[in-house]
Amino acid sequence: MVKEETFAFFLGCIMPNRYPQIEKATKFVMERLGYKILEMEKAACCPAPGVFRSFNKADWMVHAARNIAIAEKMDADILTVCNGCFGTLQEVNKRIKEDETLRLKVNEKLKLLGDYKVNGTITVRHIAEVLGYDIGPWGIEDKIIRKINARVAVHYGCHFLKPTKIREIDSSEKPTIIEEFIEALGVKSIPFKEQLTCCGAGGGVKAYDGNASMTIFSEKMVNIDEVKPDFILDICPFCHLQFETGQDYLNQNQSCNYDYPVIHLSQLTAYCMGMDQEFIGLQYQKMGRDFLFGEKSTEEGV
Amino acid sequence: MSDNVEKYIKRETKESISNKISEKFVDAGLEKIRACINCGTCTGGCPSGRRTAYRTRVAIRKALTGDESVLRDIDIWLCSTCYYCYERCPRNIPVTDMIIKLRNIAVEEGFILDAHFGLADKIFYETGHGVPANGEGNKKWRDLRESYDLPPLPPTVHSYPEAVEECKTLMKEVGFRDLMDNAKELKEERAKEQEKEEEKADE
Numbered sequence: 217m218v219k220e221e222t223f224a225f226f227l228g229c230i231m232p233n234r235y236p237q238i239e240k241a242t243k244f245v246m247e248r249l250g251y252k253i254l255e256m257e258k259a260a261c262c263p264a265p266g267v268f269r270s271f272n273k274a275d276w277m278v279h280a281a282r283n284i285a286i287a288e289k290m291d292a293d294i295l296t297v298c299n300g301c302f303g304t305l306q307e308v309n310k311r312i313k314e315d316e317t318l319r320l321k322v323n324e325k326l327k328l329l330g331d332y333k334v335n336g337t338i339t340v341r342h343i344a345e346v347l348g349y350d351i352g353p354w355g356i357e358d359k360i361i362r363k364i365n366a367r368v369a370v371h372y373g374c375h376f377l378k379p380t381k382i383r384e385i386d387s388s389e390k391p392t393i394i395e396e397f398i399e400a401l402g403v404k405s406i407p408f409k410e411q412l413t414c415c416g417a418g419g420g421v422k423a424y425d426g427n428a429s430m431t432i433f434s435e436k437m438v439n440i441d442e443v444k445p446d447f448i449l450d451i452c453p454f455c456h457l458q459f460e461t462g463q464d465y466l467n468q469n470q471s472c473n474y475d476y477p478v479i480h481l482s483q484l485t486a487y488c489m490g491m492d493q494e495f496i497g498l499q500y501q502k503m504g505r506d507f508l509f510g511e512k513s514t515e516e517g518v
Numbered sequence: 519m520s521d522n523v524e525k526y527i528k529r530e531t532k533e534s535i536s537n538k539i540s541e542k543f544v545d546a547g548l549e550k551i552r553a554c555i556n557c558g559t560c561t562g563g564c565p566s567g568r569r570t571a572y573r574t575r576v577a578i579r580k581a582l583t584g585d586e587s588v589l590r591d592i593d594i595w596l597c598s599t600c601y602y603c604y605e606r607c608p609r610n611i612p613v614t615d616m617i618i619k620l621r622n623i624a625v626e627e628g629f630i631l632d633a634h635f636g637l638a639d640k641i642f643y644e645t646g647h648g649v650p651a652n653g654e655g656n657k658k659w660r661d662l663r664e665s666y667d668l669p670p671l672p673p674t675v676h677s678y679p680e681a682v683e684e685c686k687t688l689m690k691e692v693g694f695r696d697l698m699d700n701a702k703e704l705k706e707e708r709a710k711e712q713e714k715e716e717e718k719a720d721e
Contacts, residue, residue, distance in 0.1 A: 232672035233651035236663040239672075255673045258681035260646035266599055267634055268642065270621040273546075275694040282688060328691050329684050378601035379612070388605050413565040414600035421566065421598045424633045428596055431569040500662055 218338055222252040223295035224287035226305065229261050230453040231297060237497025238453060241486035242297050242343060248489050249351060249359060254290055259283050262304040265375065266419040269304070280308040281322045284340075285332040294340045297482055299452035300418070303375030306340040307382055342376055344451040344481055345385055348393035353400035360488040363402030364509045369445040369476075370394050370405040371459070373452040374414050388412070394451065394481065401488045403449070409439040417458035430469075433462040437474060447477040447504060449484060456480055460502045477504025536584025542623055543581070543616070551616050553609045554578050560603030560613045572596035574603050574613060581620055589624040595631055625697065628704025635705075638698055646675035646685040 223246065231238050246253050261268075262280060269276040284305060287294045294309075296302045312319050313336035326332040347356070377388045386393045389412070395405040416422070416432030440448065450456050459478040466472040483496050487509055499505050543551045560574035561567050567574060572593040580588035588594065594617055603613035624630070642648055651659045651671060660670035675681040689695045 227672050227674055229647045229649040232663070232668075232674065233647065233649050233656070233659055236659075236666045236668050239668065240666045257673050258675060258678045258684070260675045260681070260685050261642060261648040263642065264648045267637055267648070269618055270595075270634070271625045271630070271638060272622055272692075272694060272697055273618060275689075275692045275697070278692050279685070279688060279694075282685075325688065325692055329688060374598075374600040379604050379614070388601075410565075413602075414598045416565070416598060419566075419595075419597050419599035420631075420634055421596060423637055424595055424631050428566070428570050429598075432565055432598065435565075435569065495666075497666075 217291070218293055219252075219291050221250060222254065222292045223341070224256045224290050224292040224338075225253045226256055226259060226262070226283065226287070226294045226296045226301055228296065228298045228301040228453070229264075230457055235453050235456060235480070235497075235501075237495070237500060238297060238456070238480045238482050240495065240497075241480070241491060242295075242482040244486045244491050244495075245347075245482055245489060246295070246343075253295070254292055256283070256286050256290070256294075259286055262298075262301040264300055265303045265307075266300070266421070267423060270420055276304070277308050277311070277318070278322055278325045280304050281312060281326060281334045282329070282332055284309050284312065284338070285326060285334050288333070288335060288337055289331075291337075293338050295343060295346065296340065297343045297451070297480065298454065299342070299373040299375040300454050302340065302342040306342075309336070309338070309340045310382060312336050342385075342451070344376060344394060344397075347481065347485060348397045353397050356397065356400050356485070356488075360401060360485075361490045362488055364488065366403050366446040366509070367406050367443075368398070368403055368447050368449045368479075369408055369440045369443065370398070370411070371415065371448060371450045371455055372412055373450065373455045374418060376451060394449070398449065398481075398484065401484065403484065405449075406443045406445055408443045408445075410436070411439075415455045415458040415462070417454050422458065429458075430462060430465055433458060434466055434470065434472075437463065437466060437472070440476065441474065445476065447479050447507065449479055449481060451481045453480070464502050475503055477501070477507040535582075536586075538584050539581045539586065539588075539620075539623065540584065543619055546619055548612075548616060548619055550609075550611045551578065551582060553611055554582060555609060557608065559606050559608055563602040563606050564597075565600060565602065566596050566598050570596045574617070577620060578613065578616060581616065588620060589627055589629050592631070594620050594624065595634075625701050628701045628708065630698075630701040630705065635698065635702065638694075639702075643686065643689060643695070643698075644682075646682045650676070652676055 312334050323333050380388045416429045422429040463474040556575050558575045566572050597617045601614050607613050664670050671677050
């Protein structure tokens with residue numbers, strides 16, 4: 217049986233190694249909500265669905281299964297805050313559960329490492345899904361100590377919702393899970409053109425052709441800039457990285473003048489639950505360093 | 519119609535269609551590619567194709583007709599795997615999976631891009647992470663972690679050298695290492711051949 221109210225926290229790569237503030241905020245939020253968060257020792261890269269799956273899909277699955285096996289040993293569902301990690305682990309986990317032949321094949325390889333085996337006993341969860349559905353806007357209300365009054369551009373990213381057949385979370389054309397949740401935090405999502413398109417980072421595009429990645433991204437920014445949000449809200453450290461470095465790139469190379477703070481759902485929720493502004497860590501990011509939740513937006517006591 | 523119409527109307531025709539690529543799709547359980555009617559819905563919704571020369575339906579068409587130039591074409595590497603094509607395909611084809619399969623075949627044949635090879639060969643193979651925090655250049659990230667009261671290196675493979683070895687073993691055992699080495703070899707061979715040809719042309 218999987219332990220209840222407990223998660224094996226899958227860190228991935230970009231969050232722990234570039235944005236530890238998201239890691240800290242996630243632990244803060246989950247622990248305050250009463251969950252036990254366990255470290256997944258020896259976990260590796262998920263591996264990234266863009267680059268590594270593109271080399272060989274079977275190999276990609278085995279490496280992902282190694283990570284899943286670590287969580288199975290801990291008897292805990294996996295929690296991830298990244299769309300890429302979620303994309304990989306959720307899909308592979310689902311296939312392992314449904315396809316016995318595949319499970320046997322994967323275990324054959326894992327056996328070579330010793331004590332690794334997948335049985336298909338756990339579930340892989342994304343923090344946006346846990347907050348949006350398990351806790352819900354109805355449940356967060358009495359857990360927060362302040363609301364912030366802000367208008368934001370919500371960026372879902374791609375792999376959290378799609379493919380809908382595999383993820384089974386929300387519509388990919390008109391999702392509302394994040395909008396409904398953040399409304400309870402006082403935050404209003406303002407729709408913008410082509411809101412659900414890709415940030416341009418995935419699929420190995422950013423690694424291979426920075427230019428192509430930036431052209432896709434620049435269009436995204438034009439659409440966001442049209443509605444002038446207080447900040448950009450994402451649920452994925454790779455999108456986070458793209459929004460951060462991308463704005464910087466456009467400012468330097470295309471005489472743009474963007475300075476939209478980029479905030480992960482964990483950071484936003486942590487702030488509303490009482491984490492100090494300083495700990496949210498915008499001062500360590502590239503964009504919106506001076507942004508204060510209390511300043512630009514009127515803080516309301518709850 | 520007159521028998522000698524060919525004399526007046528010149529048409530380029532393909533002698534036969536090769537199944538070489540689509541058979542690999544069938545082997546991988548992706549026979550659905552044959553349901554493609556080339557309607558272009560995939561291309562219409564593609565955020566990458568809008569800004570680059572990448573046309574999803576062209577790639578799928580080429581795969582179906584066995585036109586191997588698709589494997590050499592850098593276009594298939596411009597897909598950001600956003601899954602719009604997959605979601606919207608009226609024939610219910612998992613289009614993104616098809617593009618991934620094309621990339622897998624391309625890598626098998628040595629068409630791997632330098633940036634991706636470096637990422638796999640140097641970073642992923644050596645550290646177990648795609649974006650690492652070890653090494654000289656990454657000290658600032660370790661410092662940042664410490665300022666958050668987190669250990670300088672996360673409790674992942676980064677903190678367990680034996681786990682990095684495990685990952686390396688796995689990469690060797692599943693054939694990932696061989697795949698990379700083979701791709702590199704093929705790539706170098708191809709570069710040499712091209713050099714020779716260029717020399718010839720200069721003479």
